[in-house]
Amino acid sequence: MRDLLLIPVLPLAILALRAVRRGDYRLHGHLMLATWACILLRSAWAFPTLAAPPRRVLAMLLGLALATLGLGRLALAWREGDTRLARAPRFHRAMGTVTLIGLALVLAAWCLHSNSLD
Numbered sequence: 001m002r003d004l005l006l007i008p009v010l011p012l013a014i015l016a017l018r019a020v021r022r023g024d025y026r027l028h029g030h031l032m033l034a035t036w037a038c039i040l041l042r043s044a045w046a047f048p049t050l051a052a053p054p055r056r057v058l059a060m061l062l063g064l065a066l067a068t069l070g071l072g073r074l075a076l077a078w079r080e081g082d083t084r085l086a087r088a089p090r091f092h093r094a095m096g097t098v099t100l101i102g103l104a105l106v107l108a109a110w111c112l113h114s115n116s117l118d
Helices: 002-006 007-022 025-049 054-079 088-112
Strands: none
Touching: 002 088, 007 025, 025 054, 054 088
């Protein structure tokens, strides 16, 4: 039942990536924040039952995603001319790639662990 909270994550992420391709960076930020919130809710629900190593990995992944969101705010400020930090979009894209790779690895490990026959 708790896994139903993960259903909106994929459509939200797809819509967010489509928004950035259209150039709607503010909508992209809102959709990515909603994606992060759905993952956070699902993770917080399972957090007390997790062992220490998966709990640390999950906390690091959520922290990495939050840092990526923070860099996204800097990138948006640069695009709107509110800051002179021209490296922000590049750092945001790199952190986003690292976050997506980490999320894919954690998701694969979670699927393999939860579907094991042991």
